[in-house]
Amino acid sequence: MAFNNLLNLAHSKVALKPPLPPLPTRPFLSAPSRLSPLRLSLRSEPPPPQRVRSSASTPSDGAAPSPPSSREEAVAQARSCLSTALQKPLNNSVPLKKLKRQRQARFRAEIPVVDDSPGSLARLTFDVFTGAAGVKRKGAPARLILVWPSAEALAVALREFKNWGDSTTAHAQLGSVAQDSLSACDAAVFLAPGPSQVEKVKAAAAALDPRPVVLFNPAWSFDEEEGEGFDAGARGFVGSFNVVYSFTGLEVRGLLSKKRGVLLRCVEGGRFGGESWVLMVEDDAPAKQGEFKVVSRLKRRPTIGEVETMLYNLMAANSPVTKSARFLREMVSNVTGGKAKQ
Template sequence: MAFSLLNPPPSRIALRAPVPPLPIPSFLFSQPRFPPLHIALLLRSPPPRRVQSSSSSSSTPPSPTPMEGSPTPPASREEAVAQARSCLATALRKPLNNTLPARKLKKQQRQPRFRAEIPVVDDSPGSLARLAFDVFSALGVSRKGSPAKLLLVWPSSEEMELAVREFKNWGDSSSALAHAQLDSVSPDALGSCDAAVFLAPGREQVEKLRAGVNALDPKPAVLFNPAWSFEVEEEGGFGGVAKGFVGSFNVVYSFMGLEVKGLLSKKKGVLLRCVEGGRFGGDSWVLMVEEGDEEAPEFKVVSRLKRRPTIGEVENMMYNLMAANSPVTKSARFLRELVSNVTGRKGKQQQ
């Protein structure tokens, strides 16, 4: 599932194309009774105000870690931007102010590489430019007491030209932001910045991205909303070298809204990672589902995962949750308990 970037100020995030039907595990329900589920991206409104934690997970593929804290998913585009900005600023602050000379730093430490993802309505150049402006023009990171110089590297010359023009229209007069195009980014541009942000590079640009990031070393590099899906990374969409390079970026912020629909019910959920600076700390991936009525919704933490789950694993978790709450499953559970009471097996187990 690919996710692209956010455009102000819609309250829902829609996929560009319908998601194909998802297979139904035979151990949950029979095929005729429940249609395939669909997962869609969304950004909730109104904001949730209550969060519960669950001590168990409905899915076994990833290994869950103990629940901790009370994560709060973003309730609006502005909150998602603020969370991502806070996470990136916190991640960049230490490497930007490292007192070691670049020569020694390169020998002693790996280049700081960070990744942030905010799914949005469309992937137009205007949407990408607006999101980049909102996140990076007010990032608030300094180096040695002065605003850090960020180089925004755009995937095409058209997007770069539009961004330069729009940044001026939106009131950006800062000398701390510079622009370049990925295919022709110069060594001088990389040498004069404190950190570089590579915005929405395409899958076919991975080698150019790798060359630019390596030329930037040891300065920090940020990969922002890559134009490929996590599933592409997991399913052999890159060669060994390219996959290792993409995997070297530490995800400091990622937000994906989910809506799973069945015949009799639907569930809304959020897959979120927010490291060092959002509304909650920790480095795990958190899956939450919405419960309660529309007037007083609340998110329940159902799993905290050590690694990023695949869409298939998220499907299984959401399927299990819907199965546990479906009228069919509840009726089957009642019948099992009734049979146990009639035969006396339940009573013997309790003695």
């Protein structure tokens, strides 16, 4: 059954929501509002307490990273992943001028927020990248340039960063980055560019090559990225960024139950290709209430439609209605002496 049809059924609505409530002074995490066709919404009431272990350190082999239990933990996870990813290309012993033939290091991180206002973006960017996100080059903090998507976003960032006590970070507007600013930085961070700005990001990244670049909170969904909104060239360029951190809160509602989940990718230790996209849901075991368990590991990033199908299938397999029907089939099988067909 198509997803649009499912949305029309009162008992099978899907709403992707943050697993945690917003903090009082800062915007909290949520699935991005630009995915409105999937009826993403926010929840104001606090959810049950969660026992979630920290992912500040590299998980052991085979262990899945834990979803963040707070905004601060999500920021810490993203900082850790970005710091590890940037450390190697920024401290390569071979001079940059000799690396022209090597592939430019490109990283991507996503922490969706409650709203897409310039103030929220500035606050989140400050939290993640202040102090160069903990990255050092030759013993000193790396020189990052933050490239904002509009004049309004740039103006807000300059004002807010100064208010928060940071007057040293370099800022620029996408499409108007001065060459001397690019020459003075060790890496660039492109903040929330829109689909129509991909070519500008591509041009700026080429001017920075071979220095690393980061794409942070792009203003489009993965489904849009894979759809007709991007031509092959833009899709190939955006796809060249390694996703080091991405977090999306999910909730699927069925007839008699609802289940919260998380789609997470958290690359730590620089082991690109080793980490998978992890789909987690709340554990139903009474002793593990509020904890998350892994239900699927995927080598590539799934679309929202694929995630929704997996969650629906999981709920159907564990719903009381489905279990009752299965029990009746087994009972008939025992009476007739035949084997029930599943």
